[in-house]
Amino acid sequence: MPRIIAKTAESHLAPLLGKWLVAGAAAISILMAAQSARAEGDGIIRSHGYSYFGDLTYPADYTHFGYVNPEAPKGGEISIWAPGTFDSMNPYARKGRAGRYSWMMYETLLGEAPAGGGGMPADVYGEAYGLLAERLEYDEGKTWVTFFMRPEARFSDGTPVTAHDVVFSHNLLIEQGLPSYGQAVKKRVLSAEALNDHTVKFTFAQGMSRRSLIDQVGGVPVYSKAWYEETGARLDEPRLETSPGSAPYMIDSYDINRRIVYKRNPDYWGWHLPINKGRHNFDRIRIEYFADDSAAFEAFKAGEYTFRQEGNSKQWATGYDFPGVQKGDVVKKELPDGTPPTPTGVVFNLGKEVLKDRRVREAVSLAYNFEWTNESLQFGLFKQRHSFVQGNPLEAKGLPEGKERALLESLGDLVPDEILNEPAIMAHASSPKREVDRRNLRRAMALLDEAGWAVGDDGMRRNAKGDTLKLNFPMPSSGSATMGAFVEVFVQNLRRMGIDATHEKIDPAQYTLRERDRDYELVFDQYAAFLDTGTGLHQRYGSKEAAISLFNPAGLASPLVDKIIDISLETETREDRDVALMALDRVLRWERFMIPVWYNDSTWVAYYDQYEYPDPLPRYALGQLDFWWFNADKAADLKASGALR
Template structure:
């Protein structure tokens, strides 16, 4: 592992000489003639802000820790000598009608975000500077140097002068400011509302220096990394094409990333081409990454058609999510001949918190007793054994199988954190009882009679009585009806899970309608929350950040696309706000454990199953590092093409 190097905190001239002396030796050689040599000494622009101290770094972490020093050569988990070339092809469900992934309108093409870069980067496979083996650390991409005051009231990014968009024009600080403002004016309302309250100004100090100023009296979390993660678009391109960020379009804005759009066939395929003129091949964060010459995405109406196409070699890499297919589908000849490789690879991320989500905007579903009754219709054990080949485990937590998962009653630092919350009522159960777990169910029969009796008792208690027609109605005579849309591109297994769940709801006297609709209609209805129940997901969390408010907070609950339940809880808000004010990793961990506890207490989702590994099938022409990083599978990021294996496949007549 690369030696730990703390962020350089440089003082004003009279105080910083001693601090600088131990750090100058760590400054790396320039990687390109246009990029200045990194030094920990503050720039004139930073000193002009009048701060007594300035923090100078080659990356950012809220806790002032970076695992990779300024002169690191590559991320530890990559193969720095990975060959370049070849094609990887994958599949996507349904349709697409846009190559603009930042609009609420239309269905964006798969991976259409990968053409854009940011100052500090975001996720693996996006051409970013965020490593897949660390949490909370990011490294300069468009920026080579970052400076801020200890109070994080401002930040200055120094950009790489050699950075270019794919049309050859330079990436400048003016483009960064333009992109930041474009997101505020035309981006998602939940994003714009949150950022406007936190980021006061953005200013291009010169062509390659950009400054952001932050509001006082708020958490310092997700300020520097927020603005550092904004995708940067060409102002000139937007103005010349009279384009908007909130409109669907097939002609994508030019980006600065390692891939460009090569070809597309609407609703059928997309091809991205590795840009040989990409400006950033010399960067250490890119060594051993972005190895394929072409990334091809094939679209299919449903999973069955997609799987048959994989067997025929129409596309060559498949991350399997269907337990039935994984258990029984891979018995075709190419697997037997060793032409298709199957692997179960470790996944260090907490599993995605997916499940049956309640629309809390529906009057009937605001009663937790009704939600608990509905949840009892889901029989995990029977479903897993009968429909999913026993391959899954039952999820209980939003951070399942991590040290942040709440277990028994709160104690120690977590209890102290909860008791420190002010101005909010905390239910006694949260403070004294074990964290909520998914209910137990019998594997012997779908309709677990014990759970159904308990569910019907809860519905009776909530005022939903069974009428002469067997349907439950309230005191006003209104039937308890639920709409549950699913996409026609969903797997047959998911359809079976939903249908058997619905059977149990019908036994309770609930009028449930499961609708199988086309992907575009499904997208529209999910965005408009035109459902009572939906199979959807939230995002797991391993660190505190203001993105938690977009997912779980009240302020944007009415319209946030990241909060399909419309959860609006003062208790959750209070926990998130306090988590944002923690000053150490230990305090942060206690706060996030408390967040897991209260989210489970609010009960806005029926937790279902999870898999703690990646199921991967691919035609044997790819390779990957022997030890994968914990937080990304990375097939588009750090896997590579095996030309010899590809030749053997062609010789065997397996692939074109």
């Protein structure tokens, strides 16, 4: 999730792609320790988990992930909030608005990130461990992989999870999932076949990168083939009825647009597995829906839900002085966050003719005043983001040097001279004293003049055809007042330049449709940080699916970006991979398809004092739904005092 506002168009779709998306919750340093998967004399690698370079932190006989409390008690409830509405419990349909966490009932062969209840640990990056699969085999060239499944795995209706369900799910996602996903997978995965009831083999296409192949097929959510065939349900249609899953949680109840409750499955098949020790500790996970952030915060103060991850700086600075905090019933904490900041900001729709000129995009960017926004609206609590991998060794700085420069020079005319001869693009500086920085305003107006958008007698900018420079900025009505103020000031500054800029608040469901249809010039959205390479980089930043990908809201389509991604996919050492990704960061910043805004290097949370967590927390996940636990004695005290009902 972004740190500023809840994602609307993508939040329920992102889990579909698993590692295919190269998630941002990661980092470059990996603790290489206990065991590596090695090829034996027959050239076959046999392992209990997978990483591209073959190194695994946890050995085959590990008992639990190192950061969990293996003795954490089971029980209790954690409750959170969600904005807007929902009308579906199918998270993979393009239509409808899926309920929060409706994907968490399904498991994968190798597992997902911690919140998904899978086998990817939160203290290392690029490693996955067997969940539905107890082990896997693949050849050194990674042209195929075979997964050996756990025969004890069961769906929540008691039926076995088989290799036939895996093949069915793989094909279902290709045929009825996101078009961009289907197109990408069909090119890379030639076949999926069930060798027997508990063995499944995938064969991959030749002549392409071996990355994001084994981990992608290992990350496919597994559905019940029998249920889909019996009901005739489709994956691409919204529906409230859910297929049985094999994960620790299942649907308990829902009240449309008000509440969803998930319960821990008492008959869950996998409690004995080491990847589940100390995890999935709550009996119930409850999501309460509210129209907007203000209503949600008042409900939190009243105890209607019990855990809140705060993204509103004004609220964090001034709102947490209510009696619950004063009496110690509510804990307010800033917790460490080891992940790079989500590349969040104002995204340009590059499909709009008025925004195809890079000079226009740079001019529009100059309307954003981070320093004034941070001091006047956000209490000085944020930092300015410059990079897509902010604060880690992949961040491009200064002029390209060494191997990075050699890589860029090898691409010839694809690389503009300024990328080679000017420092990496940094977010501009502004004066904090007033909303508009006059120096930046003058620079922006000169750029617009140069781009052919002259100021007319009425003060509005027009091109040679007489068309005005119009920009519309929609935003969801469920957003915070701080976000609304930011957008309003930004649009005012655009109008000072002579741009016919407008903004509008619309209900969350309509906003979701507008985003999916790219019905905007400007939108507050996000991309993903990339601390490893993978075909998900093409999904996010590449040209092939740019016209249809929900994960590329700008519609970025750059031959230079494509080429650097391709180079990164062919690297065979970490050093060469890192060089390519640093070059990618430099080029993405040069493209100016997003105005980088603010970020927070910690996570703000508030919760009623009945929860506990491992100390220290793992680097790459807060994990409140995964490895936190419920303290029954503290909960009883809160109820006795009247703090909670």
